[in-house]
Amino acid sequence: MPKPSSTHLHQASLKTSLIERAFAILDQLGPNGVTIRAVARASGVSHAAPANHFADRRQLQTEMAILILDQLLSDVERRSSVETDRARAYLLSLFEYSQSWPHRYDLLWRKDLVNWEDPQLAANLEEAYQDFIQSLIRRSPRVNSGGEDIETLGTALWAMVHGYAQLRSTRIFEARTDKATGERRIDAMLSLLLGAVFVHSGS
Amino acid sequence: MPKPSSTHLHQASLKTSLIERAFAILDQLGPNGVTIRAVARASGVSHAAPANHFADRRQLQTEMAILILDQLLSDVERRSSVETDRARAYLLSLFEYSQSWPHRYDLLWRKDLVNWEDPQLAANLEEAYQDFIQSLIRRSPRVNSGGEDIETLGTALWAMVHGYAQLRSTRIFEARTDKATGERRIDAMLSLLLGAVFVHSGS
DNA sequence: TGAGATTGATTGACACTGTCAATTTACAGT
């Protein structure tokens, strides 16, 4: 039960301050800039202070990843409230987030920087993914046979958006960071996959 | 015109030896293990020797990326010679390579480790991608309207395979490294996208 | 042949990094 006042000389518990600064650095310098010492420096504490709150650099970044995923999912909710198609909300939010916060998105999927064995992180993603699949089923209950095809479709959609987001930051696939172009492209790809499949099986 | 003999005390020019060792380390320890000093150590030279052949650590890895892309494309050719569908050869090779050589595949797309502004690397990828698009067109010349749709389809396919390959190494999408399962999944996704589209417009 | 230049490797240093150990500081409870 930590009191709102400080233990030492920091207002908020140092931990939240560290994470705040870490995000500022991440957005500016990318994942490589997020060093324990840089974060400590930016928070005005000694280089070993963070060790009291994060065992590792990896654990700091893992906790950041959890927050990033939270953010992303709240974007999904926001979008989902103005658009009826929840599955689309997932995919479009995924892409938009990756373009708006490239370094956060990068960090999220970096297996060497983030511990994906972390139960909370894994559970949160799993839950989101299952919800995504459910929203796909709800969207069109009478797709082919069992749920196997829907699972495949969901994987294909998510992977496609993710892959496009990642590849856009290299050279392949128009390297322009023009977000509008990217969104048009994503839209076309989605109707390609969604449209074709659902047309194929009824409707 | 370097003679086949050594300049100092190395048989082959040190540069190729360095790259060889670098690949061995990469395959074993992943991208983070490929440090200038480790490569030098493994080659039995001093820590600053590599500087004569690679300006940067980044440049070493960029040259490795070029070789990786070469390898991958030669896999495409090999597969393409036994399968008539060249577009499929691209996609299946892409996936198989990513599973057989996970660390090489990782390195290839790491923007912070590899310089994608490098003209040769960029040109090689661009050429491959255009060839892939061409093979898609050749596969089914009478798809919708212009080449715009094909371009979108190509992007969707490549992105999907790439995204699936990457996401498989986290937790989402069966984390099992069971290659067979992955290949079945990829196959299903491909027929989803390819099948649906082509069915949709003729055939 | 021999003198000079050039290439390639070495050593040593610097500023970083993550992490650990020992220490000091501040607070809480009895």
Place this chain on the structure above:
DNA sequence: ACTGTAAATTGACAGTGTCAATCAATCTCA
């Protein structure tokens, strides 16, 4: 007041990339 605990500090160690100075061997050209 004393003790104990939690948190922050200092200091060290082994790594890292990169740069400068040095040194050796080869090549070039007269």
